[in-house]
Amino acid sequence: MKVDRRPYRRESEDSRREALISATQSLVAEGGPRAATVRAIADRAGVTPGLIRHYFGSKDELSRAAYRQLMDGMTDKGSEALAELGAAAPARLAVFVAAALRPPVVDGAAVGLWAGYLHMVRADPGLQAAHEAGYLRYRDTLEGLIRDLARPDITPAQTRAEAIACNAVIDGLWLEGGVLPHLFTSGELVRIGLTSVGAILGVNLLNEQSFVPELSLASLG
Amino acid sequence: MKVDRRPYRRESEDSRREALISATQSLVAEGGPRAATVRAIADRAGVTPGLIRHYFGSKDELSRAAYRQLMDGMTDKGSEALAELGAAAPARLAVFVAAALRPPVVDGAAVGLWAGYLHMVRADPGLQAAHEAGYLRYRDTLEGLIRDLARPDITPAQTRAEAIACNAVIDGLWLEGGVLPHLFTSGELVRIGLTSVGAILGVNLLNEQSFVPELSLASLG
DNA sequence: GGCCTTGTTATACACCTGCATAATCTGCCA
DNA sequence: TGGCAGATTATGCAGGTGTATAACAAGGCC
Incomplete structure (x- = not known):
């Protein structure tokens, strides 16, 4: 048989x-x-x-490769959205923030994979370095966009603190949006993200929506 | 034998x-x-x-109980810090935010534990319910403190959005502080958290430091 | 054509998993 | 003082896990 x-x-x-x-x-x-x-x-x-x-x-090595590919994809998404348009600084910042707060970046599977490897990141120095590099790369991009706003009387130290804060808002929203998607209406995450990042920086980013095709009024809840 | x-x-x-x-x-x-x-x-x-x-x-039920206790413990830390003082609303909010952004709440092991569970949260509906309950409990506490600020002309919908945003900032800072502690100086997380939450709500929370004994200038970097 | 390297499949194995159930111990109450 | 109820331990079981290894297929090379 x-x-x-x-x-x-x-x-x-x-x-x-x-x-x-x-x-x-x-x-x-x-x-x-x-x-x-x-x-x-x-x-x-x-x-x-x-x-x-x-x-x-081994299976673990396959898992690690999957994790690496996930992180690379996420950090690239924001830059890709940026590359296409050479608009004014506030609009570019708004696009960058918005890209992180909607699919495909906001995604339960992405959060699950990311969380699953977090403890491994803490244990393995090699992965921790990679993780830190990814985090700083994202935050530095954010800091550059904030600096481009060219607001008067802003010290570098303050810009750094603002980048940390904005990065935290984005991270937190991305996280909860991925884990508990049913708690937020469509477009709510993007709106809250733009509002709070704007509040932290003292600029209005919501008006920059019009610069972003995918962020039309129709797509907002 | x-x-x-x-x-x-x-x-x-x-x-x-x-x-x-x-x-x-x-x-x-x-x-x-x-x-x-x-x-x-x-x-x-x-x-x-x-x-x-x-x-x-079953083992799953034990896992759920352990996760519930973790989430509750984190919220309780803030509430405990709150219970002791009957100060004005801004000071209470500042105390609550600050409690989440320093040890023992900010802790690599705690983040590891939380991340480990988050991995399972996506797969197990029971754990997902526990996560949602814990998240909402914390956010509702935050929303109550924000409402107590009694700012004029603030709609309930706006208060809700602000609570989501503030919760996200706290989550993000807590997370990054736990995973990459060497990237932030002592007290920096608390200062950034108070500054950005204040910016989102349009109030100054940094001045409220004096109300919090443990948050003396000496403990700030 | 014969052979050898290598991608691919199939099988075997040792271990581990959670759960069920039987055996055993101890404290408490009649 | 017995004995019962319930807490605790030990054992058994069916299934799943990752990995090692053997068998097989195909294409390249001389």
């Missing part, structure tokens, strides 16, 4: 790694990290479990 | 529940949720695994 054997299919290394990482992320997104077993991952990637060990030394 | 039997020791129900919850929390904080197996929990609590089922119906 023979069970049918999976047809042998040879594919590129990039394609296989991508499929495995993608399968890991989607499984964690749906059923939490406990659902992301080697067998489930391999099954979804259309592959047998052995390949995980072949491409990544 | 008989293995030695654990000595029978009878203890109060409260003591046993407390020991099991405490063991669960420390294990999750150290090694993430995966480390908190029934056997490891029972071992650390000085008990056999069967007791978990005896006092809590």
